[in-house]
Amino acid sequence: MYRFKHHRPTTIDExxxxxxxCDDPSYLSGGMTLIPTMKQRLASPTDxxxxxxxxxxxxxxxxxxxxxxxxxxRHAVVANSAEVAKAIPALAYLAAQIxxxxxxxxxxxxxxxxxxxxxxxxxxxxxxxxxxxxxSQRQIAGDTFFQDLFETALEPGELIxxxxxxxxxxxxxxxxxxxxxxxxxxxxxxxxxxxxVRVGVTGAGPCAFRATALENALNQSFNPDALNAVEIxxxxxxxxxxxxxEYRAHLVKVLAKRAVQALC
Amino acid sequence: MQITLTVNGxxxxxxxxxxxxxxxxxxxxxxxxxxxxxxxxxxxxxCTVHLNGRAVKSxxxxxxxxxxxxVLTIEGIGTPDVLHPMQAAFRECHALQCGFCxxxxxxxxxxxxxxxxxxxxxxxxxxxxxxxxxxxxYHNIVRAVLSAAEKMAAKA
Numbered sequence: 001m002y003r004f005k006h007h008r009p010t011t012i013d014e015x016x017x018x019x020x021x022c023d024d025p026s027y028l029s030g031g032m033t034l035i036p037t038m039k040q041r042l043a044s045p046t047d048x049x050x051x052x053x054x055x056x057x058x059x060x061x062x063x064x065x066x067x068x069x070x071x072x073x074r075h076a077v078v079a080n081s082a083e084v085a086k087a088i089p090a091l092a093y094l095a096a097q098i099x100x101x102x103x104x105x106x107x108x109x110x111x112x113x114x115x116x117x118x119x120x121x122x123x124x125x126x127x128x129x130x131x132x133x134x135x136s137q138r139q140i141a142g143d144t145f146f147q148d149l150f151e152t153a154l155e156p157g158e159l160i161x162x163x164x165x166x167x168x169x170x171x172x173x174x175x176x177x178x179x180x181x182x183x184x185x186x187x188x189x190x191x192x193x194x195x196x197v198r199v200g201v202t203g204a205g206p207c208a209f210r211a212t213a214l215e216n217a218l219n220q221s222f223n224p225d226a227l228n229a230v231e232i233x234x235x236x237x238x239x240x241x242x243x244x245x246e247y248r249a250h251l252v253k254v255l256a257k258r259a260v261q262a263l264c
Numbered sequence: 265m266q267i268t269l270t271v272n273g274x275x276x277x278x279x280x281x282x283x284x285x286x287x288x289x290x291x292x293x294x295x296x297x298x299x300x301x302x303x304x305x306x307x308x309x310x311c312t313v314h315l316n317g318r319a320v321k322s323x324x325x326x327x328x329x330x331x332x333x334x335v336l337t338i339e340g341i342g343t344p345d346v347l348h349p350m351q352a353a354f355r356e357c358h359a360l361q362c363g364f365c366x367x368x369x370x371x372x373x374x375x376x377x378x379x380x381x382x383x384x385x386x387x388x389x390x391x392x393x394x395x396x397x398x399x400x401x402y403h404n405i406v407r408a409v410l411s412a413a414e415k416m417a418a419k420a
Binding site: 101 | 265281282283304305306307309312315318319320321324325326327328329372375376391392393394395
């Protein structure tokens with residue numbers, strides 16, 4: 001790991017001022033991706049701006065029809081929250097599927113979402129539940145947040161402060177984990193809302209996305225067989241030693257059907 | 265950078281480069297070599313310690329993140345004469361072969377027992393997903409954790 005300067009601001013304003021003043025800064029949340037990346041010298045920020053002491057980035061609150069989770073909230077907190085499990089069981093379940101126990105004790109919601117790792121779990125919930133990303137500057141719709149491999153709508157220095165997840169009537173997350181890393185080879189969140197079904201997919205493409213073809217079929221008939229005729233084109237899907245694009249496209253449909261089965 | 269951390273109950277003040285990892289502070293500076301470096305990529309769990317009461321992989325914690333925290337390592341949980349119930353259970357159940365993963369398997373297992381209720385064969389296996397035993401002696405490790413969980417619950 002190259003040398004860097006470690007900053008520990010206590011307010012969002014201070015964190016952003018430091019970011020603006022540094023040569024090649026990076027925010028540090030749980031560090032579960034950034035630190036291994038730095039150790040491999042795939043990232044070499046001059047300055048790390050540690051968010052652990054920043055006020056107002058933690059906590060889970062419940063408002064009319066939504067669950068608001070502070071960006072620095074660790075996965076284990078979401079996974080073990082009885083209140084989250086009551087409001088959106090699929091979200092608590094998803095958090096409990098991330099990495100392993102030690103990783104969940106460090107990794108954070110905001111860090112995962114800001115990174116837009118194609119195989120991360122939380123992006124499936126952001127897209128599948130139609131969450132709103134609350135940042136230091138604005139609110140960003142979950143549907144437009146993930147743009148490409150490790151690319152999001154965040155501007156340089158912009159900081160996620162919280163994420164608001166609308167509470168669905170029912171939702172289920174199904175994932176095919178890589179047996180070694182526990183990352184999602186593919187993961188699908190199916191959520192039923194009064195105004196329709198949403199399907200969020202992670203692991204399959206360069207970033208999380210809504211599977212509108214699956215949504216349309218489920219809006220017509222909410223049962224697993226309704227998905228039989230739906231084609232999932234694998235163009236642009238990820239292909240690596242773990243799974244081909246074709247295999248991932250197949251997984252998306254299988255996982256979506258399993259999720260729907262669990263919801264019926 | 266100047267950091268202060270409590271390790272196994274003792275307050276330590278250290279001056280370390282900012283790119284120092286917690287595991288290197290423990291092993292190189294404090295000579296607490298029971299915590300191991302296995303993969304160094306936060307996968308194998310051989311570097312597991314407790315940070316403020318929760319199991320973490322110390323190869324993926326920076327000095328600045330450890331500042332102000334309380335760290336518990338394998339050296340801090342028992343003595344040769346009075347083993348921690350988890351250590352005693354590992355010995356009793358033959359839950360180790362080469363022993364490399366053992367210290368951190370024990371630290372991860374204590375976190376499981378203390379922070380996760382109602383453990384059974386399945387949940388112990390899931391809970392130890394972040395710890396690799398390359399001797400593949402998982403069967404007896406799971407037995408040991410369940411045995412220790414009973415004793416720790418009886419003691420509490």
